[in-house]
Amino acid sequence: MPDDPKWEAPPGSWASSAARRRNMQAIRSRDTKPEQLIRRLVHAQGLRYRVAARPLPDLRRTADMVFRSAKVAVFIDGCYWHGCPQHYVAPKTNPGYWSDKVLRNMERDRDTEQKLTEAGWLVLRFWEHEPSDACARKIADTVLARRLGLRDS
Template sequence: MSEYWAVTRPPGSWASSAARRRNMQAIRSRDTKPERLIRQLVHANGLRYRVAARPLPDLRRTADLVFRPAKVAVFIDGCYWHGCPEHYVSPRTNSGYWSDKVARNMARDRDTNRQLQEAGWLVMRFWEHQDSDACALTIIDTVRYRRRTLPG
């Protein structure tokens, strides 16, 4: 397998080795442990939501939890992939590529926030390392408040 990979890997490929490529492909983009725990806590408090859904149909981005009537989009961001100021550490191998990728992710996050806010949505972002109970409580309180106060 590694000989095949070495021969077929295109120049400038994002993976520095076949093992690294497999490792990176195994990383979940949804249903992570922090996300599942927060969803469980929110659901246990009677709130219903969409999972990994597009808040805006024309925007090709998905939020981890979407509360459509309340217009709340929740994102639970991974510390590495979204550049957590507390936990992000630039990788030792292929650092130029990965640092650029994280910078692009952060720029996309800012653009997503802007587009959703312009459409009247409230964007809530949490880091994966934050306390799940506190995140869930913040989400619950915010969604309930917006359901009471938004027209319609």
């Protein structure tokens, strides 16, 4: 048990301490506040979507919002985990590991975008700090335009 002073990280775990492990386990990979707010605003405009779904069944990656009929995948990226050019600050603890982790995330984001684009999908990416109403408006406008056959929107 992590609260036990004799607790050790499980074999193969990179957690440096019980406190760090608890902290990392508490970080949400979906349903963050920015995601929830944007989803609420898009839903209020009458649009329906899949949450945390795979746009392509063979691709082991999920988008935050998926509009299958319009082939639009939406990602709301956290500034730290995806390397926001405005807000990312390299960590002071174990910087090599965490900087590499963020770099791998950014590379995976580019790869995901390329694979979806090649499959005919439009990828919309937003940073968590962007105004939610502007993001929701852009999503709704794009999805509606693609549904009307204006695929280059």
